[in-house]
Amino acid sequence: MLTEFGRVFIFLILGVVFVAGGLVFSWLIRPNRPYPSKLTTYECGEEPIGDTRVRFNIRFYVVALIFLIFDVEVVFLFPWATVFKGLGWFAFFEMMVFLVILFVGYAYVWRKGDLDWDRPTPKVPKYERGIGVREDHLMEEEVAL
Amino acid sequence: MPEQLLGDITKFLPEITLTVMFLVAICADLMFRKSPQIVAGITLTGLILSGAFVLNQSGMNESIFGNMIAVDPFAVFFKVIILMSAIFVIVFSLSSVELQTASRRLGEYYSLLGGLALGMMLMAGASNLLMMYLAIELSSVSSYILAGFTKEAPDSSEASLKYVIYGGLSSGLMLYGISIIYGLTGSLDIYEINHVLAQGSVSGSALAIAGILTLVGFGYKISAVPFHFWTPDVYEGSPITITAFLSVASKAGGFAVMIRFFKGVFIDPSATHLPEGMWASLSGFEWYHVVAAISVVTMTLGNLVALWQDNMKRLLAYSSIAHAGYMLMGVVVLSNEGLAAILVYFMVYLFMNLGAFYIVMVIANKTGSEDVEDYKGIGKRAPFLGVALTVFLISLTGLPPTAGFIGKLYLFAALLNSGWIWLAIVGALNSVISLYYYAKVLRNMYLRSEASEKKTEMIDIPRVQVATVLVLLVPVIALGLYFTPLVEMAQASVKMFGSP
Amino acid sequence: MPVTLDYYLLLSAVLFTIGVVGVLTRRNAIVVFMCIELMLNSVNLTLVAFSAYLGDITGQVLVFFVMAVAAAEAAVGLAIVISLFRNKQTVNIDKINILKW
Numbered sequence: 001m002l003t004e005f006g007r008v009f010i011f012l013i014l015g016v017v018f019v020a021g022g023l024v025f026s027w028l029i030r031p032n033r034p035y036p037s038k039l040t041t042y043e044c045g046e047e048p049i050g051d052t053r054v055r056f057n058i059r060f061y062v063v064a065l066i067f068l069i070f071d072v073e074v075v076f077l078f079p080w081a082t083v084f085k086g087l088g089w090f091a092f093f094e095m096m097v098f099l100v101i102l103f104v105g106y107a108y109v110w111r112k113g114d115l116d117w118d119r120p121t122p123k124v125p126k127y128e129r130g131i132g133v134r135e136d137h138l139m140e141e142e143v144a145l
Numbered sequence: 146m147p148e149q150l151l152g153d154i155t156k157f158l159p160e161i162t163l164t165v166m167f168l169v170a171i172c173a174d175l176m177f178r179k180s181p182q183i184v185a186g187i188t189l190t191g192l193i194l195s196g197a198f199v200l201n202q203s204g205m206n207e208s209i210f211g212n213m214i215a216v217d218p219f220a221v222f223f224k225v226i227i228l229m230s231a232i233f234v235i236v237f238s239l240s241s242v243e244l245q246t247a248s249r250r251l252g253e254y255y256s257l258l259g260g261l262a263l264g265m266m267l268m269a270g271a272s273n274l275l276m277m278y279l280a281i282e283l284s285s286v287s288s289y290i291l292a293g294f295t296k297e298a299p300d301s302s303e304a305s306l307k308y309v310i311y312g313g314l315s316s317g318l319m320l321y322g323i324s325i326i327y328g329l330t331g332s333l334d335i336y337e338i339n340h341v342l343a344q345g346s347v348s349g350s351a352l353a354i355a356g357i358l359t360l361v362g363f364g365y366k367i368s369a370v371p372f373h374f375w376t377p378d379v380y381e382g383s384p385i386t387i388t389a390f391l392s393v394a395s396k397a398g399g400f401a402v403m404i405r406f407f408k409g410v411f412i413d414p415s416a417t418h419l420p421e422g423m424w425a426s427l428s429g430f431e432w433y434h435v436v437a438a439i440s441v442v443t444m445t446l447g448n449l450v451a452l453w454q455d456n457m458k459r460l461l462a463y464s465s466i467a468h469a470g471y472m473l474m475g476v477v478v479l480s481n482e483g484l485a486a487i488l489v490y491f492m493v494y495l496f497m498n499l500g501a502f503y504i505v506m507v508i509a510n511k512t513g514s515e516d517v518e519d520y521k522g523i524g525k526r527a528p529f530l531g532v533a534l535t536v537f538l539i540s541l542t543g544l545p546p547t548a549g550f551i552g553k554l555y556l557f558a559a560l561l562n563s564g565w566i567w568l569a570i571v572g573a574l575n576s577v578i579s580l581y582y583y584a585k586v587l588r589n590m591y592l593r594s595e596a597s598e599k600k601t602e603m604i605d606i607p608r609v610q611v612a613t614v615l616v617l618l619v620p621v622i623a624l625g626l627y628f629t630p631l632v633e634m635a636q637a638s639v640k641m642f643g644s645p
Numbered sequence: 646m647p648v649t650l651d652y653y654l655l656l657s658a659v660l661f662t663i664g665v666v667g668v669l670t671r672r673n674a675i676v677v678f679m680c681i682e683l684m685l686n687s688v689n690l691t692l693v694a695f696s697a698y699l700g701d702i703t704g705q706v707l708v709f710f711v712m713a714v715a716a717a718e719a720a721v722g723l724a725i726v727i728s729l730f731r732n733k734q735t736v737n738i739d740k741i742n743i744l745k746w
Contacts, residue, residue: 004648061727065720072716075709090147104168111175275707282714289721302729309722310677314668317684321661324688328695333703
């Protein structure tokens, strides 16, 4: 009979075969007719500009951090929910205390304005005679955030 | 079970008070954004109220929440130290000029100070490895934020980042140690672990590795030497008030949790063959060799590196590392006498170290500098501050007639009585080294005069600040002359729940 | 050949070592935080393995708390990295060096 590791091994082999087989099979049967617009990254016509590693706006991080905290705190609700029936009202009030404390934290974040997605007023590039568009104005704003 | 828990809640009132205070404080911060003094008032009230509940616990010796937290004289003593230093630090903060750069966020500052104090109080009582970890993390996370509080200053967020990275590393190592201990003994409760270890079926080498890994977490909290790298940077980069708080209360919490861990886990409860007040360690992990080595390295390195510091905060940071080394000598002994010596030392250290930091802050408020060079002529420009700082530094060195001498005296007596003579000699030599760098500051204050004529005007300080210095100064001198009550209180406070 | 406790412990020891080495050698603050998370998660693996082996629930309780605390610590750490980045425009630890000895 198979050992436990044997099953895992078969699972791994099946996974590799499934993915590689699909790729190889489609490579074998597909027609190969390259022309310039087909070779671009996005065939729909969107031109890729610049580096793929752009810096995301800092607001994404703030929202992600807040989500991270409140998301993980939910972990305590699961064990509580499984044993809730046996413990009754006392456990209910205990969990309510926990949730109230969490809620105060949420209210704090909300009131402090960290959930607001304030759009910066877009800076219109300034034309200066003889110099043209000063792009560094835009750059500065990006850095300041 | 609920009835039992409800009964335990009444013995948990100091911590509950601080939690409620924290919630009220952050709500008040939202409502009165313009005046952080209100939040400071709420935090101060909460701390004092909590202190009243703590004093009410004196004499209690029991364990609550299924052995999660011990309420015993030992915990009460440390809670008093932590609350006292928290109250002092809030009073300091009210007159700090440095903090005014972030006046918009000061409400958060005061509420987080309360949270930090809560974490440390839990450290003082924790008697379960889970609770110890949670308490250490609660105080760590609050202090990461507070260390970087003046985030506009370039060195503050740097200090904070270093603090987080070292903190994360050491808490990871400590948790790994805890997980091994759990695997070996099947429990996180220190009394049960002790019970399992006493049966002697646990592998000694694995236990030693686990013990050392766990020690990393405690060593980080008290800034003992191989784990001290964050200390000077954080102490220099943080606001002075936070530096003062971390140097006293954070160490107090760290020592409390470490002593309870070693005594609870590794001491043989049934040993009777040793002299009065001493305990035999269970075979398997000879922790006191490790602690003795750490103690020697800590005080020597702290004192030697302090010799060439030119920033006052950094100098006091290394001096506080050295003091952690002195107090570790008491942990090596771990007899009743050694523990009482640590408690006496802590009470004395609270006053002298907070006092020194406060004067550094008051001078920095006026001159805007923390450089030892800029202390030239301070003795003439601010005679009162000069004299007070002199007393605090003499006390930190450990010379009579100040309280620092009493602290050292009891530590060395405990060492000599239990035969650690070489350790006592190393400690005494270190005190001599420390005299040199403290004296450097004194020499700058009195014997060197400022070259430029501009900086000779008198520094006048507000009455309130003079009063605060006096409140710290009087105990340093008084305890040096009349120390019997303190010593008796410390000797009564070494009793821990579940220990002989 | 059943999967015994040893395999779990070995795997988590390897993960833990990778985490520690990462914290000590990597120079990017974000990667350092990821390594710290790796350390904590390897500890979680040890705890769960021991908990299953001993038939005792305490270890899993500790895992829940470790997860929550690790999230809080990571959030605070990343917030500090952001505030540092606003000052210095870098997350490279070697360039964060005002404070020395």
